[in-house]
Amino acid sequence: MQNSAYKSLRKGYLILLLPGLLLLALFYVYPVLSALYMSMTNWDGVSRSHDFVGLVNYGAALTDPRFLNALSFTLQYAFVSTILSNIVALSIALVLVKKIKFRNFFRAVFFFPAVLSMLIIGYIWQQIFYHVVPYFAERLNIEALQTNMLGNQDLAFWALIIVTVWQASAILVVIYMAGLQTVPEDVYESAAIDGASGWKRFSRITLPLIVPSITICVILAMKQHLMVYDYIIALTDGGPGFATESVTLLIYNLGFLNNQFGYGTAVALMLFVFIIVISIIQINILRKKEVQL
Amino acid sequence: MKKSMYLLSCTPFLLLAACGENEEAASGENGGNGDKAVVEFFQVKPEGVDTFDTLIDQFEEEHPDIEIDQNTVPDGMTVLTTRFSTGDIPDIFITYPVEEDYILRASNDYLLDMTDEEFIEQLNPEIQDRYLEDGRMYGAALSLNANGVLYHKPTFEEHGIDTPETWDEFTAAFETLDAAGETPLIMGNQNVDQTSIFNLNFIAQQFDPDYWERFNNGEETVTESGEWREASEKMLEIIQYAQNDHMGTDTDQANQMFANGDGAMYFMGAWVLPTLRGMNENFDEEFGYFPFPQTNEPEENVTISGVDVGLSVAADSEHPEEALAFVEFLIDEADQFAEMDGSFSAVEGVDVQDPVLEGLAPHVENNQVANWPNHYWEGGTAAEADFRSHSQNFFIHEDIDQYLNDLEAMFESYRKEN
Structure with a gap:
């Protein structure tokens, strides 16, 4: 009796699941599978026919200096900007949860970059790098910064990092603020009684208790930065030379400029796998650091 | 009939x-439009x-x-x-x-x-x-578009320079302007487009369509070729006259500077004229075009069109x-x-009806025109994009051997694909 009620309940669940599953299959599973197939062809994006070539595209990517260059740029960029944007965001959040004057005003100010459109940010920062930075560098006699950072192969990387950290921190600040507010006051009180203060209080109490926030922020930031495209289009277009060509920009160029749709898809799938692997590693490391009160 | x-x-x-x-x-597609x-x-x-x-x-x-x-x-x-x-x-x-x-x-x-x-x-x-x-x-x-040298007439008059017809006159003009403290050349090299609008002038003059056919078949090389080297040397000779931070200037900024009269010459195609006219209402009186003088033989020079x-x-x-x-x-x-x-x-x-563009008319009427050389390349638009990026690198490092090696590898990679 009970068993059959359970069975019909399960049936009901399955029926309710179906629309979602269908949508997932149609808009997610099918495109991924067809991309997997496309990546094993030599389709140029225009021809009416294409040949199946197996894993040739994947092998070609691994020996393609342009892909390796883009991959190494993307990894450096993602690591540096993830670390910096999290440090910056956490520092700002620590200040903004304190009872300071104009707290709400500052919260709004630091969230501001998050709501600006990427294109506007691109234009603003291009002007800053062209006019403002060299202007001050000349007065301060810093030779390296007297010309546009975006036109310099070594500095363009850091120019991108500055803009990225500036914008990406905004959202992270909100997450960290939420995380910091979940740390109960009484834990701090008992820590104070035990004589902890300053750095010790932060590293022994605050940090372990906000690890869930850190996990989210690091994974979100890393994923976003591994797929960096908009900042680069808005600021350097991959230049000077190939100095700031990211993997996503390369995928775009291969598919839409080079007429190498199959190859581009293969590179895209490799990036996809890459992001999954990095995310799993991050989750595993950070999970172990989490503590329960 | x-x-x-x-x-x-x-x-x-x-x-x-x-x-x-x-x-x-x-599908009822014709429904709405009668x-x-x-x-x-x-x-x-x-x-x-x-x-x-x-x-x-x-x-x-x-x-x-x-x-x-x-x-x-x-x-x-x-x-x-x-x-x-x-x-x-x-x-x-x-x-x-x-x-x-x-x-x-x-x-x-x-x-x-x-x-x-x-x-x-x-x-x-x-x-x-x-x-x-x-x-x-x-x-x-x-x-047809056309590509040549735009120049600021008042600056040329002030220093008594006539529009150059040969390579020697061209470099002499740069030298005179530079010595007089003018900015002889505006370039917007932060955008890769500018690099090829300049460089391809030399490439177009050196090589004809037959060359590109042999080239695409792998019968010609970049690194062994005197012409490619000569073209690269000429590029470097000119680029030293560009304004400070030309690598950090983009096309919009370069357009603005040139329309303001901040520099004497600018390499740009005719498509830029409407933009420049929008930036300076006296543009037609103050600016003119002359064909790019790649060599010392005026009849051998070509305009890319x-x-x-x-x-x-x-x-x-x-x-x-x-x-x-x-x-x-x-x-x-x-x-x-x-x-x-x-x-x-x-x-x-x-x-041609355009007062500025008229400066290029003699070449076009004489059929001293060459197609954009990149149109003959294997790899098409993609090869052109790569060429531009390699040229940008070249302008930074000014290393001819590296440039020619990079180009050789690039052209070779597109040959393999086909």
């Missing part, structure tokens, strides 16, 4: 239309929107049953490629001849064969023949006759188009 020919040429399309009828009725044939004209020249709008109005007045829908989007060529990939091909669109994109589209039967249309005969064969692909033409050239507006019609178009009628109309009205667009016309007997 004419009418019957017209009808005859339509027959295959009528048949095609008959085949597609069921589908159309099912009996008008709506023809999409996808064009990639944002500065030409007003010109085309004017001409489209005239055309629609003559043909009340046709509606031309002009469509311009940013980064149009890429959008066009994606629309080919997805099979959503516009009725009429801009295509450049010789380029790999064109050949690929033609060989996949995406383009309507225009070889036997009457309007083709009105076009300058020197230019129109670039559209030949296996003996057939799948596009019609309407106008490629098809700027060339029109193709989709083979699968639902309204091919209407589309062709519009192409024919544009060619008939080439006088108007040339005047509004300020470009050289590919239609015979139509003279």
Whole structure:
């Protein structure tokens, strides 16, 4: 009796699941599978026919200096900007949860970059790098910064990092603020009684208790930065030379400029796998650091 | 006679239309527009929107049953490629001849064969023949762009410099201006486009189409070639006269500086003229063009001139006759188009009307013109994009051997693909 009620309940669940599953299959599973197939062809994006070539595209990517260059740029960029944007965001959040004057005003100010459109940010920062930075560098006699950072192969990387950290921190600040507010006051009180203060209080109490926030922020930031495209289009277009060509920009160029749709898809799938692997590693490391009160 | 020919040429399309009828009725596509044939004209020249709008109005007045829908989007060529990939091909669109994109589209039967249309005969064969692909033409050239040296007349007069006709006079002019404390040259090298607009002048002068055929077959090399080296040396010689931080200046900033008269010369194609005119209302009086003097023999120097507006019609178009009628109309009205667009016309007997562009007219009239060399390259647009990035590297490091090696590897990689 009970068993059959359970069975019909399960049936009901399955029926309710179906629309979602269908949508997932149609808009997610099918495109991924067809991309997997496309990546094993030599389709140029225009021809009416294409040949199946197996894993040739994947092998070609691994020996393609342009892909390796883009991959190494993307990894450096993602690591540096993830670390910096999290440090910056956490520092700002620590200040903004304190009872300071104009707290709400500052919260709004630091969230501001998050709501600006990427294109506007691109234009603003291009002007800053062209006019403002060299202007001050000349007065301060810093030779390296007297010309546009975006036109310099070594500095363009850091120019991108500055803009990225500036914008990406905004959202992270909100997450960290939420995380910091979940740390109960009484834990701090008992820590104070035990004589902890300053750095010790932060590293022994605050940090372990906000690890869930850190996990989210690091994974979100890393994923976003591994797929960096908009900042680069808005600021350097991959230049000077190939100095700031990211993997996503390369995928775009291969598919839409080079007429190498199959190859581009293969590179895209490799990036996809890459992001999954990095995310799993991050989750595993950070999970172990989490503590329960 | 004419009418019957017209009808005859339509027959295959009528048949095609008959085949597609069921589908159309099912989708109810004709519902909203009454009996008008709506023809999409996808064009990639944002500065030409007003010109085309004017001409489209005239055309629609003559043909009340046709509606031309002009469509311009940013980064149009890429959008066009994606629309080919997805099979959503516009009725009429801009295509450049010789380029790999064109050949690929033609060989996949995406383009309507225009070889036997009457309007083709009105076009300058020197230019129109670039559209030949296996003996057939799948596009019609309407106008030409041209690439030369823009100069600021007051600065030239102040230092007593005449427009140079030879390489030696050219470098002497730079030297004089530099010694006088002027900024001899404005470059916007942060955008990769500027690099090829400059560099290709030398490449175009050194090599003819036959060379590129041998080159594409792997019979010529970059690194072993004296011509490539000489061209690179000349590039470096000129680039030292560019303004400070030319690597950090983008095209918009360079345009602005040049229109303000902050520099004496600027390498740019004629498409920039409308933009510069918008920045300086006395532009036509203060600025002029002269052809790029690559060598010391004025007769050997060439101006790069490629098809700027060339029109193709989709083979699968639902309204091919209407589309062709519009192409024919544009060619008939080439006088108007040339005047509004300020470009050289590919239609015979139509003279350049633009006061600044006139400076390049002697070369164009003498047929001292070369097509954009990158149009002959294997790899097409992609190879051009790579060439630009390598050139940008070259301007930074000024290392000729590295540059030639990079180019060799790049060209080789595109040869392998085919």
